[in-house]
Amino acid sequence: MTMLTAMCAIFAITILVIILAYIAVRGVSAINIEFLIDTPKPVGEGGGIGNAILGSALMTLLATAIGLPIGIGAGVYLAEFGDNWFGNTVRFLADTLIGVPSIIVGIFVYTIVVLPMSRQSGFAGALSLAIIMIPIVARTTEEMIRLVPKSMREGALALGAPQWRVTWNIVMPAAASGIATGAMLSIARISGETAPLLFTALNSRFYNYFFDQPMASLTVQIYNYATGPFEIEHQMAWAATLILVGLILFINIVVRFLTKKKY
Amino acid sequence: MAKTGTFADSLFKGVLTVFAATIILVVVAMIAMMFWNSLPTIREFGLGFLVGSDWQPASDVYGALPFIYGTIVSSVIALILAVPVSLGIAIFLVEQAPKSIASPIAFMVELLAAIPSVVYGLWGIFVLAPFIRNYLGPILQNYLGWLPLFQGRLTGIGMLTGGVIMAIMVTPIITAVVRDVLEVVPNTQRDAALALGATKWETTLIVLENASSGIAGAVVLGLGRALGETMAVTMVIGNAPQISASLFEPAYTIASVLAANFAEATDRLYLSALIEMGLVLFLVTFVVNAAAKVLVMGVAKGTNAARQA
Numbered sequence: 001m002t003m004l005t006a007m008c009a010i011f012a013i014t015i016l017v018i019i020l021a022y023i024a025v026r027g028v029s030a031i032n033i034e035f036l037i038d039t040p041k042p043v044g045e046g047g048g049i050g051n052a053i054l055g056s057a058l059m060t061l062l063a064t065a066i067g068l069p070i071g072i073g074a075g076v077y078l079a080e081f082g083d084n085w086f087g088n089t090v091r092f093l094a095d096t097l098i099g100v101p102s103i104i105v106g107i108f109v110y111t112i113v114v115l116p117m118s119r120q121s122g123f124a125g126a127l128s129l130a131i132i133m134i135p136i137v138a139r140t141t142e143e144m145i146r147l148v149p150k151s152m153r154e155g156a157l158a159l160g161a162p163q164w165r166v167t168w169n170i171v172m173p174a175a176a177s178g179i180a181t182g183a184m185l186s187i188a189r190i191s192g193e194t195a196p197l198l199f200t201a202l203n204s205r206f207y208n209y210f211f212d213q214p215m216a217s218l219t220v221q222i223y224n225y226a227t228g229p230f231e232i233e234h235q236m237a238w239a240a241t242l243i244l245v246g247l248i249l250f251i252n253i254v255v256r257f258l259t260k261k262k263y
Numbered sequence: 264m265a266k267t268g269t270f271a272d273s274l275f276k277g278v279l280t281v282f283a284a285t286i287i288l289v290v291v292a293m294i295a296m297m298f299w300n301s302l303p304t305i306r307e308f309g310l311g312f313l314v315g316s317d318w319q320p321a322s323d324v325y326g327a328l329p330f331i332y333g334t335i336v337s338s339v340i341a342l343i344l345a346v347p348v349s350l351g352i353a354i355f356l357v358e359q360a361p362k363s364i365a366s367p368i369a370f371m372v373e374l375l376a377a378i379p380s381v382v383y384g385l386w387g388i389f390v391l392a393p394f395i396r397n398y399l400g401p402i403l404q405n406y407l408g409w410l411p412l413f414q415g416r417l418t419g420i421g422m423l424t425g426g427v428i429m430a431i432m433v434t435p436i437i438t439a440v441v442r443d444v445l446e447v448v449p450n451t452q453r454d455a456a457l458a459l460g461a462t463k464w465e466t467t468l469i470v471l472e473n474a475s476s477g478i479a480g481a482v483v484l485g486l487g488r489a490l491g492e493t494m495a496v497t498m499v500i501g502n503a504p505q506i507s508a509s510l511f512e513p514a515y516t517i518a519s520v521l522a523a524n525f526a527e528a529t530d531r532l533y534l535s536a537l538i539e540m541g542l543v544l545f546l547v548t549f550v551v552n553a554a555a556k557v558l559v560m561g562v563a564k565g566t567n568a569a570r571q572a
Binding site: 001002004005006007008009011012013015016018019022023069070071072073074076077078080081082086087089090092093094095096097098099100101102103104105106107108110111112115120131134135138162163164167168188189192193194195198199202219222223226227234237238241244245248249252256 | 379521
């Protein structure tokens with residue numbers, strides 16, 4: 001029976017290797033500097049993903065700026081004060097929110113931002129990503145803070161520190177590296193999101209630095225290129241995927257390396 | 264000193280409470296806004312919306328049944344394929360493999376979950392779909408072609424391809440939860456079984472039995488993910504609102520009709536119909552995820568109690 005279970009594991013790894021190999025081989029052959037800085041052009045005239053990379057970076061940045069403080073704050077609340085009905089409700093809803101399809105978040109943001117503004121915008125895209133990020137960050141932060149030994153809190157309280165100083169100056173620094181790895185993984189997660197951006201940020205053919213305008217993103221660009229009719233578009237989809245997956249794998253491997261030292 | 268401390272304390276706690284409350288607010292607002300914006304179709308069609316099988320936005324006829332059917336069937340295909348493999352991987356990692364092998368393998372399986380959905384879609388279009396069209400499909404038709412499931416024209420794009428790509432995507436999620444569940448089964452149970460003369464495999468079966476509600480939770484969690492899987496499925500399932508017995512035929516899921524049509528839905532009733540389907544998907548995944556959580560918690564709590572006893 002060990003043979004059979006081992007084969008399951010080998011099977012999964014084989015699929016991973018096949019996927020990564022396709023991305024590497026087909027992506028590398030289509031990638032060059034112009035592709036990385038150019039904007040999309042009509043088929044046959046080259047073009048690139050420069051504006052999509054910028055759009056993804058801007059939206060991820062804004063999403064992180066919104067989602068990270070709220071997520072960390074909620075996580076600290078859950079760990080330090082959350083053993084009551086309110087905390088349990090938040091915890092339960094955070095867990096279920098993590099499992100809600102990301103496209104639903106896109107619809108929600110569409111109804112509260114895009115409809116009132118009557119146009120798609122980079123802000124709407126970033127807000128969707130932030131909402132996806134908040135429950136993930138909250139739950140990992142809570143777990144990390146719960147790992148901090150009680151004796152540290154008691155020691156600080158015994159020295160006369162008020163509760164908020166204990167949490168802010170003792171507990172949170174002790175859990176900082178764990179919170180940071182959780183944050184990095186959540187950034188990796190949102191940078192691969194496509195569905196919530198499709199009708200919130202929409203897309204754009206130009207470099208756009210303003211959050212009140214539709215914004216291109218790497219993932220939506222991959223979707224458009226992949227489902228387009230021309231071979232040249234497919235090549236660009238693979239090249240853009242190489243950039244995206246490279247970034248996400250890099251973050252995951254760094255996190256793995258950082259956390260491995262501790263355990 | 265004590266007084267400033269208490270003021271600062273309540274301020275600090277107050278700010279954190281607001282952050283935590285944001286999560287409740289988001290969920291409540293989600294349900295409210297989606298319900299509000301789907302009122303036009305709820306008023307117009309009532310429950311008929313969910314059982315109607317005609318979908319013609321051009322003439323304002325909206326029935327969600329083909330999408331509900333496609334969502335359920337593709338998810339079932341995904342689970343049939345993913346559950347045995349996930350169980351196998353988890354058993355291998357927790358019960359059989361030495362730690363030096365288990366840890367890198369576990370990491371690689373987790374990486375499967377880190378790959379974005381749209382990338383699976385790209386790979387699905389250009390690698391998996393041709394593979395199913397040229398190799399897997401003909402084999403299935405050869406041996407099981409007498410079943411209505413495997414009849415019809417093979418294009419590589421359709422329900423089966425959607426189910427297979429979903430299976431790959433939920434495997435790491437089910438595996439991770441089953442691993443956690445198996446790891447909380449106390450070692451005393453394994454020792455006791457071995458001491459009574461059980462073989463290693465019989466011991467594993469006993470462990471599985473004790474973890475069964477947690478494993479059920481893992482499967483339900485995988486179901487929740489499969490139901491809501493969007494981009495990859497949209498790219499390979501064919502996007503045709505039809506109910507067909509054949510798994511080779513194109514189909515449509517709720518999530519993929521949203522992804523493919525939402526941006527261009529400007530008509531009030533059309534938008535409302537899409538949002539109502541979003542609401543249905545939201546409520547279903549919400550309940551499924553909650554059920555999974557209850558099942559997994561049951562195991563974890565039980566073993567903690569057992570440890571303390």
